[in-house]
Amino acid sequence: MTTAAIGAGAVIVVGGVAYYLSSQAPPGPSTTTAAATTSEIMTTGAPVTSAARPSTELVFSVWEWNPAMVKENVDVFNQQYNENARMDLVPGDYYATLESRIIAKTPVHMVYQHMPWMTRWYKAGWLQPLDDIEGINDMANDMIPYLWDYVQMPDGKHLGSIYWFGTFTVQYNGKVLQKAGLADADGYITDPPKTWDDLLNQCEQMKKAGIADTPLLNRWNQEFSWNICQGFEFQCICEGEELVDKKTHDPIFDLNTPVLAVCENMRDAYKRKLVPEGILTQTLSENEQVFSTGKYAYAVEVDYNIGNIYNVPEKSPDAGSFHFMSPQPGKAQTGGMVYPAFYALTNHKYYNRPADEAKRTENLFKFYSWKDKNGDYLVAKKWMKEFYLGQAYKPLFEDPEIVASYRKYYSEKDWELLKQNNFTGEPQWAMRGVVWYAPWREKLQEMLQSLVLGKVSPKDTVTNMRALADELRKKYGGAEVWTS
Amino acid sequence: MVALKSGHPESSVRRLTDRQFAYLLVIPLVAFEFALVLYPMTQSFLISLSTYDVSGTKPTFVGLQNYVDAFFDPYVQRATVVSMQFACTVVALSVLVGLGVALLLNEELRGRAIVRVLALLPWAIPEFSVGIIFSYIFSNVLGTLNGLLYSLGLIRSYTSFLNPDLAVYIVALAFVWHYSPLASFFFLGAVQTIPADLYKQAKIDGAGMVRRFRVVTLRFLRYPLLIVLVLATVEALRAFDIIFVLTYGGPAGSTSTLSYLIYTETFRTLQMGYGATISWYLALVTFIVTSLYFILIGRWR
Numbered sequence: 001m002t003t004a005a006i007g008a009g010a011v012i013v014v015g016g017v018a019y020y021l022s023s024q025a026p027p028g029p030s031t032t033t034a035a036a037t038t039s040e041i042m043t044t045g046a047p048v049t050s051a052a053r054p055s056t057e058l059v060f061s062v063w064e065w066n067p068a069m070v071k072e073n074v075d076v077f078n079q080q081y082n083e084n085a086r087m088d089l090v091p092g093d094y095y096a097t098l099e100s101r102i103i104a105k106t107p108v109h110m111v112y113q114h115m116p117w118m119t120r121w122y123k124a125g126w127l128q129p130l131d132d133i134e135g136i137n138d139m140a141n142d143m144i145p146y147l148w149d150y151v152q153m154p155d156g157k158h159l160g161s162i163y164w165f166g167t168f169t170v171q172y173n174g175k176v177l178q179k180a181g182l183a184d185a186d187g188y189i190t191d192p193p194k195t196w197d198d199l200l201n202q203c204e205q206m207k208k209a210g211i212a213d214t215p216l217l218n219r220w221n222q223e224f225s226w227n228i229c230q231g232f233e234f235q236c237i238c239e240g241e242e243l244v245d246k247k248t249h250d251p252i253f254d255l256n257t258p259v260l261a262v263c264e265n266m267r268d269a270y271k272r273k274l275v276p277e278g279i280l281t282q283t284l285s286e287n288e289q290v291f292s293t294g295k296y297a298y299a300v301e302v303d304y305n306i307g308n309i310y311n312v313p314e315k316s317p318d319a320g321s322f323h324f325m326s327p328q329p330g331k332a333q334t335g336g337m338v339y340p341a342f343y344a345l346t347n348h349k350y351y352n353r354p355a356d357e358a359k360r361t362e363n364l365f366k367f368y369s370w371k372d373k374n375g376d377y378l379v380a381k382k383w384m385k386e387f388y389l390g391q392a393y394k395p396l397f398e399d400p401e402i403v404a405s406y407r408k409y410y411s412e413k414d415w416e417l418l419k420q421n422n423f424t425g426e427p428q429w430a431m432r433g434v435v436w437y438a439p440w441r442e443k444l445q446e447m448l449q450s451l452v453l454g455k456v457s458p459k460d461t462v463t464n465m466r467a468l469a470d471e472l473r474k475k476y477g478g479a480e481v482w483t484s
Numbered sequence: 485m486v487a488l489k490s491g492h493p494e495s496s497v498r499r500l501t502d503r504q505f506a507y508l509l510v511i512p513l514v515a516f517e518f519a520l521v522l523y524p525m526t527q528s529f530l531i532s533l534s535t536y537d538v539s540g541t542k543p544t545f546v547g548l549q550n551y552v553d554a555f556f557d558p559y560v561q562r563a564t565v566v567s568m569q570f571a572c573t574v575v576a577l578s579v580l581v582g583l584g585v586a587l588l589l590n591e592e593l594r595g596r597a598i599v600r601v602l603a604l605l606p607w608a609i610p611e612f613s614v615g616i617i618f619s620y621i622f623s624n625v626l627g628t629l630n631g632l633l634y635s636l637g638l639i640r641s642y643t644s645f646l647n648p649d650l651a652v653y654i655v656a657l658a659f660v661w662h663y664s665p666l667a668s669f670f671f672l673g674a675v676q677t678i679p680a681d682l683y684k685q686a687k688i689d690g691a692g693m694v695r696r697f698r699v700v701t702l703r704f705l706r707y708p709l710l711i712v713l714v715l716a717t718v719e720a721l722r723a724f725d726i727i728f729v730l731t732y733g734g735p736a737g738s739t740s741t742l743s744y745l746i747y748t749e750t751f752r753t754l755q756m757g758y759g760a761t762i763s764w765y766l767a768l769v770t771f772i773v774t775s776l777y778f779i780l781i782g783r784w785r
Contacts, residue, residue: 092728096751120754213641222732278624278644280735281651286625439753449736453648 053078056357058085058364060110061101063094066387073379077364080373085109085364093224102126102346109361110368113160113342114225116431116438118151121344122159123435123481128345129157133362139370143392144423147340154433154482160342161369164389166303167421168234169336170199170328171310174321176297179211187321188413193329196235196265199298203274206297214276216269217291217299219284220452226284228448229441230339233428234300235262237337238330244430244437249478251469255462258331263451263458270452280449292316298325302339303418307388311409324417335417338425343369390422397422435481436472443468532760543757550761559737559745560762564769566652567721567741571773573656574663574720579712581660582667583705589668590675600672607665615729618658622646622730646731648738655730655739659723667712674708675701710781714774721770742766 062070067089074087088108090097095117101108102121113121121127130136139161140148151160174187182202184190193199203215220228236243239258244251253259269275276282291299292310294317303324309315310322327333345365348358370393372378380391385405396402397419406415431437444465451461500508532550536543554560589600606614621629624644633639645654678701686696724743727733733740733748740748742762750759 093751096747099754100751222734276624276642276644278642278646281644281646281731282623282625283619286623290625439755442748442753446734446737446740449734453736455648455736 053082053084054356054360056084057107058083058109058357058360059088059107060085060364060368061088061090061098061108062112063090069382069386073368073382076372076378077367081360081363081367083360083364095224102350105351107351108346110343110345110364112163113344115150115340115342115428116441118159118342118344119153119431119433119435120438122153122157125350126347127159128347128361129159130161130345130365131156131158133365135366139366142370144394146425146427147392150340150427150429150432151342154479160344161365162392163341163343163369164304164383164391165338165340165422165425165427166390167336167338167418167425168230168300168302169421170298170325171291171301171306171322172298172325173291173294173296173310173318174323175318176206176212176215176294176321180206180209180297188323189325192325192327194333195331196238196261196329197268199329200265200269200272200274203269203297204272207274212295212297214274214295215297216274217287217296218269218275218279219287219300220266220275220279220449221282221284222280222445222449223284227445228280228452229444231300232262232266232444232448233430234337235265235330236430237334237426237428238328238332240330240332240334242430244434246429247479249434249436249473251466251473253462253469254466255459259465260458260462263448263461266448267451267454267458271454280452292318292322294318303390303421304388306414307406307409323411324414324421326417326421334426335421335424336426338422338427340427390418394423433482434478436469436476436478439476440469440472528760528763531757532764534757535755536757536760537755546757550758551765554758554761554765559740560742560765562737563740563742563745563762566737566739567743567766567769569652570656570659570723570739570741571717571720573653574659574723575713575716577656577660578664578667578716579709581664582712583671585664585668586671586675587701589672603668604665606662607669609662611659611662611723611725612729614658614662615726618654618661618726619730622654646735648735651731651735651739655727656720658726658730659720662726663716663719667716670708670712671705674705678704706781710777713777713781717773717777718770721766721773742769 060070060074067087071087074085077083077085094112098108098111099121113127118127122129136158140158143162147162147165148158151158153159172183172189174183174189177183177189178185178187180202182189182191191202193202199216203212206212206215219226219231222228233243236259239262241253241258241262243253243259270279287299288305288309290296291301291305292315306322306324311319313319316322324336326335328336343365345361348361353361367373368379370377370380377391377393377396380393380396381399381402383389384391384396384399385402388406388409403415406418410418431441447456447461447464447468450456451458456464531543533547534543534545535550585603589596589603593599609617621627622645624630624642624646627642627645629645630639630642634642645651682700683696686700691699721741722743723741724747727739727741727744728747731739733744743766746759746762746766749755749762
């Protein structure tokens with residue numbers, strides 16, 4: 001080997017190492033000098049300081065939904081607060097993965113949450129109550145009141161703030177209903193079904209007429225959160241079935257309450273082949289992709305998908321035809337089921353977090369769930385404007401930019417319905433603070449799928465569900481665990 | 485005899501006996517095994533003797549109660565049946581496909597080396613990715629198989645392959661696609677050691693193709709077959725990723741194997757004690773089945 005070749009090799013190696021080291025270096029003072037870039041000033045409204053960023057990372061664990069936007073917001077937070085936060089994307093089974101990490105005390109500072117797990121995690125000592133955070137009362141006063149009430153545990157502590165919330169309703173494809181004579185010339189439903197049996201009868205009518213082979217699309221799979229339990233819970237709310245006593249946390253459903261009718265209806269839908277045969281393994285994203293194809297008349301869906309998929313001409317052949325049904329079929333004649341997802345903080349004590357790290361974590365929380373350093377609803381506004389994720393602050397529903405964005409895909413009637421549903425909504429109170437609910441819900445998935453397939457009768461399903469609820473209530477306790 | 489010398493020329497030389505030196509060599513390995521195998525297994529067993537639920541209750545020692553509960557638990561019983569269905573399908577198809585492909589690859593083909601590499605590729609793909617590939621193939625709304633059958637006019641509407649009757653076999657099929665190349669690899673190695681003269685002699689003796697395969701080929705495949713059977717069984721019984729991606733254990737628990745049940749009990753309902761119990765139950769099932777292979781192959785001798 002010649003000297004030149006050795007020299008060239010050495011240069012490449014040294015250069016490579018230098019490049020590697022520079023790319024691995026944490027963003028420090030040298031990258032955030034007093035001479036802030038134009039983009040930084042534009043983004044944050046003020047130049048960032050030249051102080052070194054903290055060495056301890058703040059880890060924000062999220063599930064897979066538009067991670068690019070989350071990352072973008074984390075970057076803004078890092079710039080505004082001269083911080084060192086990182087988005088941690090958790091693929092697959094979000095809760096199971098995070099639970100094992102938290103048990104192992106792997107650093108996690110802020111997480112997305114849903115109610116059944118939030119209750120369970122709090123009881124396990126993994127979540128930080130928000131009540132002592134500086135300025136939290138101002139944030140709470142700013143929120144739509146029932147949402148703040150909803151995150152209050154029986155011990156009086158509040159646990160989460162809204163990442164997004166929306167209303168599950170029956171949505172319909174007006175074009176399909178027009179063919180069945182069930183919608184007017186503008187595509188709005190003329191004869192909304194009063195009961196779930198009426199809805200199935202309409203579906204049967206469309207099936208017989210060859211308008212749609214399986215007119216109803218439901219969420220009946222076994223994914224981690226939005227699964228067959230959610231479809232069941234939605235129908236329970238529609239029928240006024242409360243499932244759990246709010247005060248004692250005792251199960252209160254049995255063969256004499258509306259839950260039996262819900263089970264019978266679910267079984268009936270599958271038996272009469274009004275839902276796709278493969279609906280029990282059909283993923284959420286598959287559901288979303290096919291509802292817009294014109295093969296389905298009704299779907300139980302969340303409100304944001306009208307703006308993200310169904311009424312978007314580039315994504316949907318029937319764009320413009322999708323609307324909310326209101327009220328929902330069922331005895332309660334409700335507007336729908338409000339379903340919130342939360343930001344929650346992991347417990348400072350559990351992680352032995354120093355005071356400054358706790359404070360930084362709370363800054364991250366406030367930035368995401370409320371306002372940025374400049375006092376703007378930065379994150380909330382972006383989610384609403386770009387992805388139609390409902391936010392907890394009423395002024396955002398009047399923001400001209402947001403209204404304009406919604407009105408591209410939501411007709412005036414639907415927009416008004418959406419606001420009405422979200423302002424006066426009906427979240428699922430049954431699962432709030434009930435410690436046995438999450439494990440019950442896990443087992444429920446298989447019970448409900450067996451019911452749908454006809455392996456177990458509706459009566460036996462209700463009996464089994466109740467027996468399991470009683471067993472878990474006995475094992476984990478009810479409301480008394482919050483005071484003992 | 486081995487000696488360890490100090491740096492000073494006049495210092496005494498401390499000699500180790502062969503036995504001591506052997507222990508010295510083995511200690512790191514034993515420590516490693518203890519830390520990574522023995523300790524976790526002991527912990528797992530201790531946890532299985534408690535009702536350890538990290539989300540609320542404190543661990544309580546319950547002796548063998550979890551094992552009694554598991555024995556009578558209909559979910560465990562059903563999962564055992566599903567595991568057996570899954571494992572039997574995987575083992576049978578892996579042996580058949582593996583052997584068939586090995587015999588094919590043993591032939592004088594043009595570009596044989598490349599074909600051999602390509603045939604091994606599915607094994608190199610992670611199980612999780614295999615699950616995703618097969619979910620695209622078998623999806624009842626967007627699946628390529630449905631699309632193909634529909635285009636050929638063989639079905640009038642998209643059908644659900646992942647139904648309660650078929651799902652476990654579809655998942656097994658995906659697993660066989662992933663695993664059988666490894667079986668081929670073992671069989672191919674063995675087939676190549678068979679002297680060609682033996683086939684010639686058998687032919688002269690009037691043995692037909694089937695008899696030649698039975699008396700010549702199969703004799704040489706006995707030990708690779710044992711390896712394939714044991715590995716396929718163990719792999720099938722602990723398969724998880726493919727089930728998780730394709731069916732989440734559904735529909736209605738029809739693909740909920742013991743390993744999937746361990747996952748749901750341990751990580752979804754956070755019943756660490758009960759989950760550990762089912763893990764030991766699965767270990768016992770695996771031990772019994774693999775022992776049977778050794779006994780049967782031993783008798784074949």
